[in-house]
Amino acid sequence: MKTLKDIHALYDKKVLMRVDFNVPFYESGNIADDSRIRAHIPTIEYLIKAGAKVALISHLGNPEQSLQPVAERLSVLLKDAVTFIGDCLSHHTFKTMDNLGEGCVVLLENTRAYEEEKNNDPDFAQKLAKGFDIYINDAFATAHRKHASTYGVAQFIEKKCAGLLMQTEVETLSKVMQKPSKPFVVMIGGAKVSSKLGVLKSLAQKADTMLIGGAMANTFLKATGVDIGQSLYEENMLQEALQVLQMANQHNCKVILPSDATVAEKLEAGVPTQNPSINDVPENMMILDIGKHTQAVWAETIKDSATVLWNGPCGVFEIEPFHLGTKAVAQAVAKAHAFTVLGGGDTLHAAEIFNVKGDIDYVSTGGGALLAFMEGQTLPAIEALSS
Numbered sequence: 001m002k003t004l005k006d007i008h009a010l011y012d013k014k015v016l017m018r019v020d021f022n023v024p025f026y027e028s029g030n031i032a033d034d035s036r037i038r039a040h041i042p043t044i045e046y047l048i049k050a051g052a053k054v055a056l057i058s059h060l061g062n063p064e065q066s067l068q069p070v071a072e073r074l075s076v077l078l079k080d081a082v083t084f085i086g087d088c089l090s091h092h093t094f095k096t097m098d099n100l101g102e103g104c105v106v107l108l109e110n111t112r113a114y115e116e117e118k119n120n121d122p123d124f125a126q127k128l129a130k131g132f133d134i135y136i137n138d139a140f141a142t143a144h145r146k147h148a149s150t151y152g153v154a155q156f157i158e159k160k161c162a163g164l165l166m167q168t169e170v171e172t173l174s175k176v177m178q179k180p181s182k183p184f185v186v187m188i189g190g191a192k193v194s195s196k197l198g199v200l201k202s203l204a205q206k207a208d209t210m211l212i213g214g215a216m217a218n219t220f221l222k223a224t225g226v227d228i229g230q231s232l233y234e235e236n237m238l239q240e241a242l243q244v245l246q247m248a249n250q251h252n253c254k255v256i257l258p259s260d261a262t263v264a265e266k267l268e269a270g271v272p273t274q275n276p277s278i279n280d281v282p283e284n285m286m287i288l289d290i291g292k293h294t295q296a297v298w299a300e301t302i303k304d305s306a307t308v309l310w311n312g313p314c315g316v317f318e319i320e321p322f323h324l325g326t327k328a329v330a331q332a333v334a335k336a337h338a339f340t341v342l343g344g345g346d347t348l349h350a351a352e353i354f355n356v357k358g359d360i361d362y363v364s365t366g367g368g369a370l371l372a373f374m375e376g377q378t379l380p381a382i383e384a385l386s387s
Helices: 041-049 068-078 092-100 122-129 152-156 164-178 197-204 214-223 235-250 292-303 324-335 345-353 368-375 380-386
Strands: 014-018 053-057 105-107 134-137 159-162 184-188 209-212 254-256 261-264 286-290 307-311 339-342
Touching (some): 014 041, 041 053, 041 068, 041 164, 068 105, 092 105, 122 152, 134 380, 152 380, 159 380, 164 339, 164 368, 184 292, 197 235, 197 368, 209 214, 209 292, 214 286, 235 254, 254 292, 286 292, 286 324, 292 324, 307 324, 324 339, 339 345
Parallel strands (some): 014 053, 053 105, 134 159, 184 209, 184 307, 209 254, 307 339
Antiparallel strands (some): 261 286
8 A cells, every 4th residue: 555655746736635524513513523624634734735736525424415614624723724616526626726726725525415426436436536646545434435436536546545544544453453562452342243243253363352342242141151131132143152252262362251240120321220240130131331340350451451452332331320331441441551542433432421532542533444454354445545
């Protein structure tokens, strides 16, 4: 994969740069969180300083939503005007860039407004590419998608490379997955084994210890013969869970499942809870978080690690009192002397809620892309930069 260091002549070049500006909005229309915009600032500033003429292209989840508010916010962050262009194929784009001159930045409209985007339509991709000298992809979070603006366009622009964010993501995650400092501890949680099965199998072959929490732990517990009461689990994943445990054993990866749990009769804020041993879960209750003993054991395990990868919550952390397990893990990761990495939307949200984000060594911008990368898949957008 080529990087910006491999592109020597940027001055006065027209650059099409794929970013991920899929930011959340309040009902008022104001941007709720601009962290995805901020993540691309280093690459944008690099190109401005080099005298390139930059056209940024991104998607928003809602095809009817405009990126114009993002252009306004980006102008504030860059302390310079970013011109918004109301579509992706306008003949005015290059005229605007030429009028603005070297070091200018324009933002094109939401790619999801075009059906051809998600279909990776080659004609649409060629139209996006036409007139640009260089293509840069800085959007790791969308690297697992084979869309026109993340994959197809790269086939029609000879000079292409990864942006600084994409480069950092790939290099950091490659180091963690291929040559982590030992002991390598993984905390993986979330709702379903099925959504992270490939990741579980991959990490079972690489980690020294794997802590499994969230509702997915219920499936593992059920598979090993534990009575989990009314807890949610995946019946069709029981054999797969056993295979993961067997694979971990074959690769000397110690799997630590919850030894106790916070349980309740229903999932509501402020309901009465109990903290039984995992083998004593009442038949009328459901597991909604890891228990106090598990919190202590996992915190100690994380403390003794050299590398920590955290993906997924331990329980229903958005609702008290089922937040304590995720909070304990978050604080343990933040205090660890290890190299710490977290990723995934829920995990990032938890880190922000428990005020530990600033204490994590590396926070990945990827969700689905991060899972695909950890699983060992070849990400289409990265492949396109290497072709």
